[in-house]
Amino acid sequence: MKKTGSVNKGQFDARVCSNAQAGKRFWRLRLELNGDGAKSFAAALPGQFAELDVSNLPLPNKENIPDDLRDSAGRSILLRRPFSFSDITASETKTEVEILYCVRGPGTLRMTSLREDGRVSIIGPLGNGFSVPADKQTALLVAGGMGIAPLEYLRKFLSVNHPKMKIIIFVGARTAQELSCGPEGCMGGSEAILATDDGSVGFKGPITLCLEEWLQKTGLTGSQCVMYACGPEAMLAKIAEIARIQDADCQVSLERMMACGIGICQSCAVECIVPNSKETVYKLCCEDGPVFDSREIVFRS
Ligand SMILES: Cc1cc2nc3c(=O)[nH]c(=O)nc-3n(C[C@H](O)[C@H](O)[C@H](O)COP(=O)(O)OP(=O)(O)OC[C@H]3O[C@@H](n4cnc5c(N)ncnc54)[C@H](O)[C@@H]3O)c2cc1C
């Protein structure tokens, strides 16, 4: 898994290897790419993403449509949908990309109808991805809800490419059922700390409070660790504040509604601080991100 970070993006045709339900609303889709697509995605970094064309996929049978999506299910899909990678495995001839997705609307609902050997058009790899500072011994990965997806791949990437780095994963969700990693928090051997709002598993309360208490208990200082976070914006704002107090490096992966994914439509603006000034500028989540230094972001929530 040697990565350069310099990747040729393109539009590729992928074969569906599997599409398995992994929880009430969670699915894991594995796509196989060959040729140039295999080369491009083999070099993709954790935190980068792809745009899938789901416009031609059929709806699942009526009984498999959740009640809250019955009205919106039939909406036509004009735009591609962005997804990060929860895993990438590459061999000489092919690359497999895994997408961990949550059924939220008509596009992701249609994705559940994908079957082995189906075909999907995929554009990527897009965006910048997480980076790894040279001088840190510990990586704290903090996920809220579906934010776990790119952090699963980051965990694997760090354990292969930075084997001396200690990795601790904090995963928060509203309930045990909404933990896409399962209540056991299976994280490929890395230490996982779970939190749920209702206390049905792990720490009772927000994952950010759990992280704060853990930092206090362990005495780990900001200079020893790097924080990586993905999840709801309010959670990211709180993590950014914790990182600022600890003086820790912190990278946050942001979500924005994305129309083109390649810097044309300007729909994915992120307000950023201009260093040493009161001014702000707008950057593009799809091109300048989705991963940003937490010190750079103007959080509004
Ligand atoms: C860079 C990036 C990476 C992503 N990675 C993943 C991933 O790994 N797994 C995953 O399940 N989802 C991921 N998403 C979110 C995913 O793109 C949306 O859930 C999906 O597009 C919803 O499509 P839909 O047609 O099912 O629902 P829609 O009808 O398009 O939306 C359903 C609901 O979700 C909200 N929503 C849709 N897209 C977004 C978004 N981008 N940000 C915030 N709210 C949104 C809508 O406002 C609406 O309320 C990612 C988004 C971005 C920008």
Ligand code: FES
């Ligand atoms: S999604 Fe179009 S510019 Fe970012």
